[in-house]
Amino acid sequence: MEPLPPPDPAADETEPLRVWFRFLRLHRRVSAAIAGELRTLGLSIPQFDALSTLSEQEGLTQQDLAARLYVTKGNVSGLVDRLVEAGLVERRASPADRRSHALHLTPAGLSLAEAGIAVQAAYVRRTLGRLPERDVAELDRVVRAWRAAARDDEESRCPTPS
Amino acid sequence: MEPLPPPDPAADETEPLRVWFRFLRLHRRVSAAIAGELRTLGLSIPQFDALSTLSEQEGLTQQDLAARLYVTKGNVSGLVDRLVEAGLVERRASPADRRSHALHLTPAGLSLAEAGIAVQAAYVRRTLGRLPERDVAELDRVVRAWRAAARDDEESRCPTPS
DNA sequence: CCGGGATGGTTTCGATATAAACTATCTCGC
DNA sequence: GCGAGATAGTTTATATCGAAACCATCCCGG
Numbered sequence: 001m002e003p004l005p006p007p008d009p010a011a012d013e014t015e016p017l018r019v020w021f022r023f024l025r026l027h028r029r030v031s032a033a034i035a036g037e038l039r040t041l042g043l044s045i046p047q048f049d050a051l052s053t054l055s056e057q058e059g060l061t062q063q064d065l066a067a068r069l070y071v072t073k074g075n076v077s078g079l080v081d082r083l084v085e086a087g088l089v090e091r092r093a094s095p096a097d098r099r100s101h102a103l104h105l106t107p108a109g110l111s112l113a114e115a116g117i118a119v120q121a122a123y124v125r126r127t128l129g130r131l132p133e134r135d136v137a138e139l140d141r142v143v144r145a146w147r148a149a150a151r152d153d154e155e156s157r158c159p160t161p162s
Numbered sequence: 163m164e165p166l167p168p169p170d171p172a173a174d175e176t177e178p179l180r181v182w183f184r185f186l187r188l189h190r191r192v193s194a195a196i197a198g199e200l201r202t203l204g205l206s207i208p209q210f211d212a213l214s215t216l217s218e219q220e221g222l223t224q225q226d227l228a229a230r231l232y233v234t235k236g237n238v239s240g241l242v243d244r245l246v247e248a249g250l251v252e253r254r255a256s257p258a259d260r261r262s263h264a265l266h267l268t269p270a271g272l273s274l275a276e277a278g279i280a281v282q283a284a285y286v287r288r289t290l291g292r293l294p295e296r297d298v299a300e301l302d303r304v305v306r307a308w309r310a311a312a313r314d315d316e317e318s319r320c321p322t323p324s
Numbered sequence: 325c326c327g328g329g330a331t332g333g334t335t336t337c338g339a340t341a342t343a344a345a346c347t348a349t350c351t352c353g354c
Numbered sequence: 355g356c357g358a359g360a361t362a363g364t365t366t367a368t369a370t371c372g373a374a375a376c377c378a379t380c381c382c383g384g
Contacts, residue, residue, distance in 0.1 A: 016291040017283045019302045020192070026309050027189050028232050030182070033312060046370065063332060070190055075371055077334055082369080099332045099379045121179050127311040128178040131304065139304040140181045142297045147188050149289040150195060208340060225362060237341055239364055244339080261349045261362040331380070341370075350361070 037119045050079055051113035054105050061100040199281045212241055213275035216267050223262040250274060
């Protein structure tokens with residue numbers, strides 16, 4: 001049907017857009033695998049992310065948590081509701097500011113967080129960790145470089161040069 | 163509380179789990195940037211993914227589309243409803259099987275798909291494409307290797323050797 | 325002190341997602 | 355043919371997400 005300008009037999013397999021597609025598929029695969037393991041603990045990915053963040057730093061406000069999870073405060077509101085309902089998290093009154101809640105893990109929440117961190121780390125170690133150490137370092141290096149390029153792009157678009 | 167065997171001052175910055183966290187943050191950043199550009203076209207990421215998939219291969223059934231988007235058929239049901247509502251997609255009766263629908267883009271759907279593909283490709287080219295070609299090739303290589311390791315891991319767990 | 329703006333949370337609406345139950349249709353073996 | 359099981363879509367319930375409107379409280383300048 002289409003002219004298909006150049007026959008382009010093997011195409012440029014490392015054309016950036018194709019690399020992005022592979023990156024996306026890998027993300028889906030790894031996320032799905034980790035989600036499957038967390039599900040055996042009765043946790044979803046967002047719930048685990050919240051617990052794991054709180055296990056590193058307790059007493060966060062919901063805004064703090066929203067910032068660390070890269071989601072809106074409205075979303076955190078419901079997420080925390082369900083974690084409180086499940087007996088994994090407590091909302092404590094904040095002495096300094098009556099508007100905010102200090103979030104704390106219950107003992108059950110802490111042990112679930114630790115179990116989740118362990119299965120996540122185990123999965124990454126037995127897949128990514130199987131590769132030569134040099135490859136892991138290369139991945140890390142290029143991911144950082146891409147991130148820097150993405151940040152530059154954002155800055156060159158929003159006029160926040162101060 | 164914990165013994166913390168080695169003091170581990172600077173830690174191993176390329177420890178696989180940390181690399182996975184950076185990978186995740188990069189994914190969020192790039193996805194958010196592309197989502198922002200697609201939003202100016204009035205498209206969400208899932209809607210764009212559906213249009214772009216149909217632009218490569220029209221006449222797919224909803225199951226086909228669900229498989230390509232890595233989502234459930236129940237999800238595609240509502241997604242297609244909204245795209246039909248917006249006049250971007252048509253459900254045509256399938257002659258061979260009265261249960262299934264053949265999905266086709268309308269002219270408006272095709273031109274939106276092409277516009278979306280263009281903004282996505284442009285973003286990737288001006289971020290990832292800024293890096294040395296060798297880095298892009300390295301990223302591609304390691305992503306493929308990780309994917310292969312993830313697949314091996316899945317197979318070593320579900321008994322589908324046959 | 326007091327009033328206006330900023331900030332922390334909640335709620336609502338709509339989109340996206342899974343799982344599971346359900347309907348309609350197809351297919352295959354007998 | 356006919357019935358059992360598979361398959362295509364829909365629907366429902368629940369969780370997750372952003373955006374926006376909203377309330378309570380805080381903070382700061384005058």
